[in-house]
Amino acid sequence: MTDRLRLAFMGTPEFGLPALQALIDAGHEIVAVYAQPPRKAGRGHRVQRAPTHAFAESRGIPVWTPARLKDPAAQAAFAELGLDAAIVAAYGLILPPPVLAAPRLGCLNIHASLLPRWRGAAPIQRAILAGDTESGATIMLMDEGLDTGPVLGEARLPIAAGTDAQTLHDAIAAAGARLIGPVLADFAAGRIAPRRQPVDGVTYANKVEKSEGAIDWTRPAEAIARQVRALGPTPGVWCHAVDSREPEGGGVRIKILKAQAVPLPDGAPAIAGTVLDDGPTVACGSGALRLEMLQRPGGAPQAAEPFLRGFALPVGSRLGNG
Known part of the structure; x- marks a missing residue:
């Protein structure tokens, strides 16, 4: 049985929800959830709570939404709050030294x-963009640097093709x-010691x-x-195209979702951006790209076949860059 710890959870998007639920299931006392303040979102610009905010309120956990923690x-x-530890998962705010030092065991990210x-900010997208074949989750004891703190544990995951x-x-x-549960328990009991990150292999995942x-x-x-794969559906990946049935209408931005x-193909023109077949398959600087899911402005995402019934891209036509 894991010793019950007094915790705050600091996270904003859906990424943190499985960990928050795991800590609750482990029997820890979650005395507060910290999330970024509600913001206007969507077409109606309605004020929306963060996923962790809504989750915590539904379970009667107090929620704090400071705009910053420097005050x-x-x-x-x-x-x-008298915390044993704070668990941080994609919170989105910088934790100043007094916050990092407040919990007895520190802040675990x-x-x-x-x-x-x-x-940094976008490790998942950057890993896919770079063609990495492996990623994972790291539990880190936070310090004042940007993800520079010592490591308490990690789980490795392959990045499969596609x-x-x-x-x-x-x-x-x-x-x-x-x-997070086993690492937190072992760290609290003194069974694991933080280890410094290697000096070699440091890369930074800038915001997309x-x-x-x-x-x-x-x-x-x-x-x-x-x-x-890395940037869809948000912020999305796009090119410009002209519906051949409406040549006077000018080009529109087409999102490529899959x-x-x-x-x-053998004998195909190698001019980048050329539509090669009814797939549609498009010539690139090297190789070709088969477009499988597309979206036109104001429309719903569609598979290639129904999309082409409403937007003509004949063989030999050219797609413009984004």
Whole structure:
């Protein structure tokens, strides 16, 4: 039986929900959940609570949503919780030194990579974009650096061919949830000691910018396929296309939601962006990309066949870059 610890959980998106549930199931006392403040979202711009906020309220757990933690009053309120530890999972706010030092055991972060590779904001997307074959979850004792703290435990996961960001997100979130309970128990009991991260192999996962979704057809098909898997559906990956039945209408932005790199057919024109068949398959800088799921402005995502019934892309036509 795990000793019951007094904890705060600090996380905002869905990534942290499996771990929060695992800590509750393990019998720990969750005295507070910290999440980023509710924000306007969606087409109606309605104020929405973060997933962890809604989850905690549904279970009667007090929720704190400070805009920042630099204020002395916010830091004092955190210290007054009398925590054994704080568990952090994609919280989105920097924890200043007084917050890091307040819990008896410190603040433990569930990070979505195998540190020191992909420190920073977007480790899942960067791993796929880079063509990594492995990722995982790391439990780290936080310090003042950017994901530089010593490691308490990790779970390694393969990145299979065709894995997209959502699939990898869910797998790492589940792995972190399985890992956090045993690691926390062993650390609290003194059975494991923090180990420094290696100096070699440090990479940084910068925040994904919307502009990174623009397709450049002169790039290799494999790289564009990884771009689609890493960045869809948000911020999304797109190109420009003209419906051949409405040539005067100008080009529109087409989102590519699912695609697969394939060899360039024998004898096919190698001009990047050329539609090669009714797949549709598009020539790239090397190889070709078969488009499997697309979306036009204001429309719903569609598989290629029904999409082409409403938007003509004849063989030989050209798609523009994003």
